[in-house]
Amino acid sequence: MSGDLSPVDDPVAGPFFAGILEGRFTAQRCNSCEALRWPPLSGCPDCHSRSTTWVEVAPTGTIWSFVVYHRAFQASLKEEIPYTVAMVELDDGPYVVGRLVPGDKPPAVGDRVVAELGEFGGVPSVRWRTA
Numbered sequence: 001m002s003g004d005l006s007p008v009d010d011p012v013a014g015p016f017f018a019g020i021l022e023g024r025f026t027a028q029r030c031n032s033c034e035a036l037r038w039p040p041l042s043g044c045p046d047c048h049s050r051s052t053t054w055v056e057v058a059p060t061g062t063i064w065s066f067v068v069y070h071r072a073f074q075a076s077l078k079e080e081i082p083y084t085v086a087m088v089e090l091d092d093g094p095y096v097v098g099r100l101v102p103g104d105k106p107p108a109v110g111d112r113v114v115a116e117l118g119e120f121g122g123v124p125s126v127r128w129r130t131a
């Protein structure tokens, strides 16, 4: 029996991870007030509606903040130290967290980034590449 949990099986966030595996970058849109949101939630924090549709959003944004890890958050990341995790304000509005692809120069708040979707460390996730 496998028994391994996959983020795709998560009842709330599963469609986000399934979209990544299909090459689609998605967020939830409230069917009542049309607000876009990330991370996935079971209800709208603005109007409290539970009616939601997953929609594709532009995979581009701007670094709002970032932190450089000098200790691995997970053992599987030990070989990548130091690595950077950024909070990105999407051009479509929501903020999304993800690791940065190592680049030629240190990142800065305000840098433009593009999402790379894939399985990194065996987990469907988004990484950000400075544009």
Ligand SMILES: [Zn+2]
Pocket (backbone or CB within 6 Å): 030, 031, 032, 033, 034, 035, 044, 045, 046, 047, 048, 049
């Ligand atoms: Zn709403």
